[in-house]
Structure formats: structure tokens, C-alpha cells
Amino acid sequence: MTQTAHRALLPAGLTDVLPPDAAFEARVRExxxxxxxxxxxxxxxxxxxxxxxxxxxxxGAATASQTFRxxxxxxxxxxxxxxxxxxxxxxxxxxxxxxxxxxxxxSYAGEVLRVRGSSLRPERQFAQVGAEIIGSPSPEADAEVIxxxxxxLAGLGLAxxxxxxxxxxxxxAICAALGIDLDExxxxxxxxxxxxxxxxIAALGGxxxxxxxxxxxxxxxxxxxxxxxxxxxxxxxxxxxxQHLQDVVSLISRGAPGLKMTVDPVEIRGYEYHTGVTFTLxxxxxxxxxxxxxxxxxxxxxxxxxxxxxxTLFLDAVIRALPAGETEQRLFLPAGSDSKTAxxxxxxxxxxxxxxxxALPAEEAARAHGCSHILVNDEIRKITPAEKDT
Numbered sequence: 001m002t003q004t005a006h007r008a009l010l011p012a013g014l015t016d017v018l019p020p021d022a023a024f025e026a027r028v029r030e031x032x033x034x035x036x037x038x039x040x041x042x043x044x045x046x047x048x049x050x051x052x053x054x055x056x057x058x059x060g061a062a063t064a065s066q067t068f069r070x071x072x073x074x075x076x077x078x079x080x081x082x083x084x085x086x087x088x089x090x091x092x093x094x095x096x097x098x099x100x101x102x103x104x105x106x107s108y109a110g111e112v113l114r115v116r117g118s119s120l121r122p123e124r125q126f127a128q129v130g131a132e133i134i135g136s137p138s139p140e141a142d143a144e145v146i147x148x149x150x151x152x153l154a155g156l157g158l159a160x161x162x163x164x165x166x167x168x169x170x171x172x173a174i175c176a177a178l179g180i181d182l183d184e185x186x187x188x189x190x191x192x193x194x195x196x197x198x199x200x201i202a203a204l205g206g207x208x209x210x211x212x213x214x215x216x217x218x219x220x221x222x223x224x225x226x227x228x229x230x231x232x233x234x235x236x237x238x239x240x241x242x243q244h245l246q247d248v249v250s251l252i253s254r255g256a257p258g259l260k261m262t263v264d265p266v267e268i269r270g271y272e273y274h275t276g277v278t279f280t281l282x283x284x285x286x287x288x289x290x291x292x293x294x295x296x297x298x299x300x301x302x303x304x305x306x307x308x309x310x311x312t313l314f315l316d317a318v319i320r321a322l323p324a325g326e327t328e329q330r331l332f333l334p335a336g337s338d339s340k341t342a343x344x345x346x347x348x349x350x351x352x353x354x355x356x357x358x359a360l361p362a363e364e365a366a367r368a369h370g371c372s373h374i375l376v377n378d379e380i381r382k383i384t385p386a387e388k389d390t
Contacts, residue, residue, distance in 0.1 A: 011124075012117075012122075012124070013114075013116070013117045013122055013123055013124030013125065014123075014124060014125050015123070015125075020327075020328070021319075023328075024319070025127070025315060025319060028156065028315065028318065028319060028322070029109050029127060029129055029315055030109075031156070032109070032129045032152050032156075032313065033107055033108075033109050033129060035148075035151075035152045035155060036107040036131045036148065036152070037107065039105070039131075039144070039148050040105050041105040041106060041107035041131045042105065042106055042107065043106070043107050043108065043109075044089060044092055044106050044107070044108055045108065045110065046082070046085065046088035046089065046091075046092060046108070046110070048081060048082060048110070048111065049070075049079050049080065049081050049082070050079065050080060050082065050088070051072075051075075051077055051078070051079060051080070052067070052069055052077070052078040052079055052080040053078075054080075054091060055067055055080040055082060055083075055087070055088075056080065058087075058299070058305070059087055059090070059273035059296060059297065059305075060087045060273075061273075062272035062273040063083045063084050063087070065115065066083040066084075066114040066115050066116070067080040067081065067082075067083050067115065068080065068081040068083075068113055068114075068115060069081075081113045082112050082113070083112055083113065083114045083115070084112055084128070084312070085108050085110055085112060085128050085130065085312070086130065086132065086293075086296075086310060086312060087273075088108075089106050089108055089130075089132045089134075089298075089310070090132070090134065090296075090298035090299055090305075090308060091299070092106070093106060093132070093134040093135075093298055093299070093306070093308070094134070094298050094299030094305070094306060095299075102134065102135025102136065102306075103133050103134060103135040103136035103141065104133070104134045104135055105131065105132075105133055106131065106132050106134070107129075107130065107131040107132075108128070108129070108130055108131075109127065109128070109129045109130075110127065110128060111125060111126070111127050111128075112125070112126065112127075112128055113125045120287070120288045120289075121288055121314075121317075123316060126314060126315065126316045127314075127315035127316065128312045128313070128314065128315065129312070129313045129315055130291075130293070130310060130311055130312035130313060131145060131148065131310055131311060132145075132298075132308055132309070132310030133145060133308060133309055133310065134298045134306055134307075134308040135306050135307065135308070136307060136308075136309075137307035139244050139247035139248045139251060139277075140251060141309050142244075142248045142251075142276075142277050142294075142295060142309045143248050143251035143252050143255065145293060145309055145310055145311045146163060146248070146252055146279055146293075146311070147251075147252060147255045147256055148311075149281060149291055149293070149311045149313060150163065150256055150259055150281070151256075152313070153281065153283070153290060153291075153313070153318065156318070156322055157322060157323050158283050158290075158318075158321055158322065159283070159284075160260075160283060160284035160285075161259060161260070161281060161282070161283050161284075161290075162259070162260040162261070162262065162281070162282045162283075162284070163252070163259060163260070163261050163262075163279050163280070163281055163282075164261075164262045164263075164264055164267070164279065164280045164281075164282065165222065165245060165248070165249065165261060165262070165263050165264070165277060165278070165279050166263070166264050166265065166267045166268075166271065166277070166278040166279065166280075166294070167241050167242065167245050167263075167265050167276070167277060167278070168267065168268045168271040168274055168278055168294075169237070169238075169241050169274075169275060169276060170215065170234075170238050170241060170242070170265050170266075171189070171193065171212065171215070171265075171266060171268065173234070173235050173237045173238040173241070174208075174211045174212070174215070174234070174235065174238060175189075175208065176235070177235035177238075178207050178208055178211065180208055185204075188200070188204065189201075189204070189208075189212070190268060192204075193212065193216070193266040193267075193268065194266075194267070194268065194269050196216060196219065196266070198213060198216055201213050201216060211232075212266070214228075214232055215229075215232075215265045215266050216266055218232075218263070218265055219262075219263070219264045219265065219266065220262060220263070221260075221261070221262055221263075222249050222261035222262060222263050225262070225263035225264075225265070226242075226245070226246055226249065226263060229242055229263075229265060230242070241276060241277075244276060244277060245263070245277050248277050249261060249263075267280075270292065271294060273296055274294040274295060274296050275295055275296050275297055276294065276295030276296075276309070277294055277295050277309075278292070278293070278294030278295070279292065279293055279294060279311070280292040281311075281313075283321045285321075286317065286320060286321035287317070287320065288314075288317050289314065289317065290313060290314060290317050290318050290321060291311055291312055291313035291314055291317075291318070292311065292312060293309065293310050293311030293312055294309065294310075294311075295307070295308070295309040296308055296309070296310075327372070328351055329350065329351065329372045329373060330350075330351045330352075330353060330369065330370055330371040330372055330373070331345060331350045331351065331352045331353070331371060331372075331373045331374070331375060331380060332353050332355065332362065332365065332366035332369060332371035332373070332374045332375065333345075333352055333353065333354045333355060333375050334355050334358075334362040334365075334374070334375065334376075335354075335355040335356065335357055335358045337354060337355075337375060338378075341375070341378065342354055345375075345380075350373075353369050353371060362374060362376075363383065366383060367383065371383065
């Protein structure tokens, strides 16, 4: 292996983003945040690294296994690199912005780093763009973030979007009502539910097999799933959660009649700290999820934190799902071109590349720089396909 090749190697799950992809990613990221701002979401920017106990305390315990740790040479305390931004936003909301009127709407964009990837998401570093509402327990808040995410993705050109809604509190509520300690048999129940393994659920036997089997049978399109769930004898807290889910579905149906909705009442992967309705966004033909979110408690206050709901879009997945964008028009300015002309053209929106010397003929240099146009005698001329290298 050559020295140059060795220096290009990166750890598994990490990659360089090169031109023109890096610029495209930046435009998509900023476009999403700007769209959120039109809904009244104010942008915040938390640090990449925090004290470890801030990141993994309370609800953050669910992400502890994915958190890189290092020692701070200044404070001599352990630091953590954020594996997710949602809980950082919750910390800001309940500390620095604790006195701001509720509900508080915040948005964010930034990189996260995780200890390991997964089969569907091998990337360990990727960008998140998201938004949170803190201080509202209403189904309208859940519907707002889901509709905003849907409209943002549709606005980018993504078609045939679907949202999969869940209620991860339902299984624990049923187990508690049956007197079953989920912590003791969770290693058997959770994999079976995640894999939709009806045989494994039936093998549990007794009331838990019957109840969880009925939940498994309810997985499907929102209308039929809700009808099936309403036919079950649920404990009181489960019934309250189901009513909240129904309200959210109704609000989404009115706000986006064309959005396909499914309900999966047994999906719990990745929702370890969520306390109510959750959701995952997909696009037909794209690999993996585009984003996810749901209801949780922000902070660790006297009463367990503030009601909150939010969503995170995974920028790499969003970009993979996007249709091919138009190539930006780049204009080549031969050596000696007037600087005032160059300034004017850039203000008009051109990417104007100024030649530094005449080492190559102007058109050859223009093609080498990927330019679509060239300035000839103060006139902009398109470089036709016939003039390009074959």
C-alpha cells in the first residue's frame, strides 16, 4: 500500500464528503432549517462534546452505549461526543431557556458520532436536522412536527412518503397490568416483537401471549390498525395512549390527506426514552428511514421533566433518496478579465472561476474546472457538448 493510499484510509463508518456532494448537502441542510424557521422554530447550536453525565443522564441513558468518551485535560472530567442531538436540545430548553414562554419551538442541525453503525446504517458519523416542541402535551404538537417533516421532505422533491406511527408505551402497560416484569423477560419479548415473530410470542404462553399476539395482529394501515386496537381490552394508561394516537392520526389526515400512514403498536427499537406516540418516515425505494421522532420528557425536573415532542431527519438518508439535482452553472473567466465584471457576475449568482494564468487555452481550462460557460469578449458563452472532451 502506498503512503498516499494509507493516508486516505479512514475508520469504519467515517468518510470524506467531496465536491459537489458537500456543497449539495450544505444546501439541503440549510434549506430544511430555513423551512422549519417559517413554522416559528428558532435555531440553537449545542456543542459537539459535553460532560459525559449531561449526555447519558436521565433519558440519555438510552444512548450511553453509543457515546464516545474522552478525558477533558482542563476539568479532568469525562466528556462524551454526542450520539444524538435531541437530548441536547432538551437540556438547553430546560436550563438556558427555562424561563422562555411555552410551548418552546427549537430547531438544530449538526453532526453526531456513534460508537458503531448498524446493518441498515453503517455510517457512524452523519448529520441530523431536526426540531422540537417543549412544553405541550397536546396531540396537535405531535401532528405539527410530523406534518412539518412531511412537508419539508416533499418540498425537496421526495414523493411517495409514508409515516409509520407507534406507541412504545403500550407493551409495558399491558405487561404491568398482567403483573409481568418486563425487565425480567424483556430479552425474550423485545426481539420477538421487533422481528414480528408470532410463533415466539405464542410460545410465551398465557395472557401475555394472547395480549401481545393481538397487538401484533393489529400492525398495518392506520385505519385498520386503530380499529383492531380499539377492540382490545387495554389498561387505563394504554387506552389513554391509544386515544392520543388516534387524535394524532386524525390531525395528520386533515393536514396531509395524501400521506400514507401505518401503525405498528409493537415497534420499540430506538424508542427507549420515548413516552408516547412515535413515528418513522420512509420514502418508497430508498434505503432505511429518512427520519424519526416522537414524544418524550425533556429534562429531569421535579415532576420528571416537561412534555416534549420532536423529530430528527437523517441528512445522508434524505440525500440518497433525493432525485438528481441540477448541476450548478459555473462560469470561467480567462486570465486578465476585469475584476468588476467578475464581482457583478458573482452577485448575479454565477459561480465565477478566475484563471490565474494562461498555462492552458481558455476553453480547455474551462472544461478542466467543470465550467458550463465561458466569458468571451465580455459575453457569456455556453460550452456546448461538442466542445467538451470525449
